[in-house]
Amino acid sequence: MHIVAIGGSDAGISAALRARELDPSVDVTVVVADEYPNYSICGIPYYFSGDVQPWQSLAHRTHADLEATGMRLRLGTLATRIDAAAQTLTVRDQAGESKIAYDELIVGTGALPAFAGIHGLDTLGPDDGVHVIHSMGDTFALDAHLTQRDPRTAIIIGAGYVGLEMAEGFRARGMRVIQLQRGPEVLSTLDPELAATVHVELLEHGVEVHTNTTVTAVEKTDSGLFVRAEHLGQSVTHTADLVLAVVGVRPNTALLEDAGARLGAGRAVVVDEQMRTGIPHVFAAGDGIVTHHRLLGVTYLPLGTTAHKQGRIAGENALGGQRRFAGSVGTQVVKVFDVVAARTGLRDHEAAAAGFAPVTSEALADDHKRYYPGAQPIAIRITGDAESGLLLGAQLVGRLGTETAKRVDTYSTALFSGLTVDQVSDLDLSYTPPLGSPWDAVQVATQAWSRAQTRAGVLA
Amino acid sequence: MHIVAIGGSDAGISAALRARELDPSVDVTVVVADEYPNYSICGIPYYFSGDVQPWQSLAHRTHADLEATGMRLRLGTLATRIDAAAQTLTVRDQAGESKIAYDELIVGTGALPAFAGIHGLDTLGPDDGVHVIHSMGDTFALDAHLTQRDPRTAIIIGAGYVGLEMAEGFRARGMRVIQLQRGPEVLSTLDPELAATVHVELLEHGVEVHTNTTVTAVEKTDSGLFVRAEHLGQSVTHTADLVLAVVGVRPNTALLEDAGARLGAGRAVVVDEQMRTGIPHVFAAGDGIVTHHRLLGVTYLPLGTTAHKQGRIAGENALGGQRRFAGSVGTQVVKVFDVVAARTGLRDHEAAAAGFAPVTSEALADDHKRYYPGAQPIAIRITGDAESGLLLGAQLVGRLGTETAKRVDTYSTALFSGLTVDQVSDLDLSYTPPLGSPWDAVQVATQAWSRAQTRAGVLA
Structure with missing residues (x-):
């Protein structure tokens, strides 16, 4: 029995851990695109604030811890194609392309940063001073920028969880922070009556908050980065040494779509409560799939806590279990x-x-x-x-x-x-x-x- | 409609508040034995530690707050007899004995300190340096002792919630504290494996903890207070300037017993889930009654949180409601x-x-x-x-x-x-x-x- 999990983040690792816990005789391979399996992406803002040092502390488990469970890690390995009929996964690593045969496959490819139609975000990158923060690679790129170029001003596009945490992180480094938020109040996941308290807290800590500000473009010029936005019908421009875009995520579904999976809520991959994709022997979990919600039915609500639970269920069911995801309530x-x-x-x-x-x-x-x-x-x-x-x-x-x-x-x-x-x-x-x-x-x-x-x- | 509640603590006041909240036209009288209605008895240890000053802060609501709800308070008034047939309550105050007619009566007379068969506790009192801590009167007596006689050593008999909080309070005043506990570990409401952590915390803060120590007698001598105990088959004696006995409580049921109420678990008054005693038009709530427990059925587990809930239900049902106490889980x-x-x-x-x-x-x-x-x-x-x-x-x-x-x-x-x-x-x-x-x-x-x-x- 060979279980292959794709993805080194919460869903993939949780699935692999659960399978090994329940049946130490099963072979488990985890295919990880980068070199950093099982890192706490939620912890990255605390690396930038200086609360967490060194970055290696962000690992939920070390490479050695993971291998001690008996799972095999294939790092620096990109999954490129699922052949469901042949039950093989095509991967590409430094050595080139190869195939991995599986009995059961669990896909935890997660999500990708969304760009919300903002012009320039798809073309500008870390070398231009424009960052996202979604992986350890992004973290290293931002870290290098901060260390090597000592930017004094940052524009954060978005005022959701990561945007707010990064505002705190940049302020802890003494940077000027301009936070641009499309909606009428920061933290749009809360009623504005409550989010207003968060807004005041940001102001009290010197964050310059601009609400009702819809960013349309990011431009690189000789005198810095220009962020162009609409604010209550007026065009406004903010400038900074660094731009961080944290405007949400979109499910990373290409691999499963190509294999015939269906997309549902939020254009995420449809799975049942047992994390089955409908493709024989293929499970999926994490930020790339729909979320079964106890009040809403099927929705899309990517959260780390949910990914851990879904991964654990996928790992158990890949072994022949019938465990059901009990459902999120969006906590x-x-x-x-x-x-x-x-x-x-x-x-x-x-x-x-x-x-x-x-x-x-x-x-x-x-x-x-x-x-x-x-x-x-x-x-x-x-x-x-x-x-x-x-x-x-x-x-x-x-x-x-x-x-x-x-x-x-x-x-x-x-x-x-x-x-x-x-x-x-x-x-x-x-x-x-x-x-x-x-x-x-x-x-x-x-x-x-x-x-x-x-x-x-x-x-x- | 005239509702009479007996007791100025959690149950009686909660009942009165609820009745007034639901029907501002109803007459509500609360008969309070002392002058201190609606005090937070749970907060007394923090008065002695110095965290809460002055003692008046311990009032959940002031006298004026309570009267602003429209309830009438009869302070310094002891309820001595219920005549269920005549629907009158006999009370005694400074002016002598009188009767209060009621349509519905709610009894919240609470509990009294238990003495656990310890010789001397029933005869020695504050003037002898022997204290309990169950009312504001007890608080003033202990406060006077501390202020006027400056005792340097205290023996606390018991290591339950109040005993432990008072150990902290006395230590905060710089006193030597000897804590005597009958059982093998402090805080017998927890498994000893966990309570051991509390024991260590006490030691680290200088409390002298003696477990497996069953106190048999408290004696007053010219050279101080002697506390005699059995410790693993040996007789031991501890001496101190002050003794505080916190060895549990017993339900205060005399009034209801005389009126024909039945006693059940823990010799507390039996009520149904609607707080009805079975005596027509007489409800009861708080530390004097049995506790409906979701896992145990009917038991006796006097807690302030429960008294608040029971009182609120009694107040609603006295108005003709059918509310049921949902049950404790002993939190x-x-x-x-x-x-x-x-x-x-x-x-x-x-x-x-x-x-x-x-x-x-x-x-x-x-x-x-x-x-x-x-x-x-x-x-x-x-x-x-x-x-x-x-x-x-x-x-x-x-x-x-x-x-x-x-x-x-x-x-x-x-x-x-x-x-x-x-x-x-x-x-x-x-x-x-x-x-x-x-x-x-x-x-x-x-x-x-x-x-x-x-x-x-x-x-x-």
Whole structure:
């Protein structure tokens, strides 16, 4: 039995680890395009901030750790073609092209940076001072730029998770940072009422934030990089020594498309809950595939946590298992300087689009009893279904140290379990004055939602 | 409509608040034995440590806040007799004895300190230097002792939540602290393997801990207080300027017993899930009543969080509601110096006694990615049912700052929802490198449990 996994990131490695864990007799080969398997891509911003040194620390496991599990790593090896009938994978490495026979194949080729139609991003590169940050190769290129050319000004296109983390990273290096965001507020994955707190945190740390700014082109000139944008109907230009584009990702599906896989939500590869592509003996996992979501059905929501779970399931099922992916509820969290912003489930407009009857309320609740030193408010928005009373989603913003990141997990567990908003108020949550309240902040927010519903006369 | 609540602590006040919230036209009277309604008894240790000053800060709500809700407070008023047929409550205050007519009565008389058969505790008091800490009156008595007599040595009998918090409080004042614990390890609500970490933390902060030490008597002599104990078959004596006894509580049931209520688990008053005592128009809530537990059925587990919930339900049902208490899962957390210890659900021996087939495993998991500064391990013990795979309980010990207090809530939410251990591993929990891992510590522990089960061949 020979299982071949393609991809050295979360999905591919998780699949290989799981297969070796369950059956140490099975041969497992992981085909990795670069030389850096099992690196924490989510950790790259902390390398640039200086929190993580050296870059080798970003490895979840070292090369030696991985090989100790008994898996074989084929580094610097690009998978170019799947022959599903012959059950072979064509690969290209320094030695040229060759074929690897497989019994079961797991594809975890992930995603690629999106360029959002911005002119110049597809042609300019690290040598021009224009960067993306999606791989260790990108990391080294940006690192070289910072070290060798000491840029003093950076424009970050995008204000999502990585964009915000990189703003912090560049500021930690003393650089001037101009952050350009298409939407009306940073962190568009949160309601603007909450994301505004993140915006203030960015300003307080000297990041120059420009919202409602749609970048149209990046140009290289003798006097630096020009970023041209539309801002409320006006053309504006920002200049900098360095441009980092973090405007999202697109699933990397070419290999599976060529082999006959179907594309679905977000133009990602369709798989069932067992990570089967429909191509015999070919599984897929990670950022290249659709996401089974417990509230939305099939969607596209590439996240590292999900890729780990999907990979693990693919690895088990490649061995003959029947494990099903239990589904995402879209839980996400980001630290931006000293603020933590988290969400799980659906926001109001997402829930409405999915056919729910959402109502959203907001509450401020202290992270612990106010009489004990250091209490800080957490802003929490609850979205629930007015008809069924079901919890649909929660968004939280609190200061670092308020356990906001793990409070969102109470909501995500409730969502996973299909609890109503009222049932969250019934939960038996932990309390000690330095770390909570008799009604935890989580429940102060759900009680506020229920109270608003009662007042509105929607629920009894 | 006149609702009378007895008790100024969590249950009575929660009931009164809920009734006024739901129906601002209803008359609500709260009969409070002392002058301190709605104080956070859980916060008292932080008054002695100096973290909370002045003592008035310990009020969840001020007297004025409470009266602003429209409830009437009868302070310094002891409830002495319920006449269920006449629907009157006899009370005694400075003016003498009188009767209050009620339409619905809610009894929240709480619990009293237990003395565990220790000779002398029933006769010696604050004037002798022997204290309990269960009310604001106790607090003032201890405060006066500390202020006026400046004791340098304290013996704490008991090493449960309050005992440990008071050890920290006394150490913060520079006092020598001798902590005597009957069982083989401190914090007997946790498995000794985890509680040992708390023991070490106490030692590192200069607390003199004596386990396996069963106190038999407290004696007052001219040369100080003598605490006599049995330690592994030997008689030992400890001396100190001050003795604090924190050896548990017993439900305060006299009022309801006299009115014909039944006693059940822990000799607490039996109520149904709607907080009805069976006596017409008489509800009860809080530390004086049995606890409906989602895993154990009816038990006795007095906790402030539970009292708040029960009180709220009693207040709603006194107005004609049919709300049911959703049940405790026994979630508890304590901070001891810089360590946080939490539990929810059942420990192995408790689960076995309740008819489950428990298996318990332990894992160490970092609170966040190790490459990011400040990562610390959390020790987590998972108890699951070998036959059904159901999660039965979790215990966690981590350093302050590891979000251990809110990580236990993921387990408590899972327990509430009846999830299996495997389903906890499937949860979509939040991740960002400074605050978590792709598989959260919560899931590293459940995966370890499942792996041990697979190895044992108990589950497929």
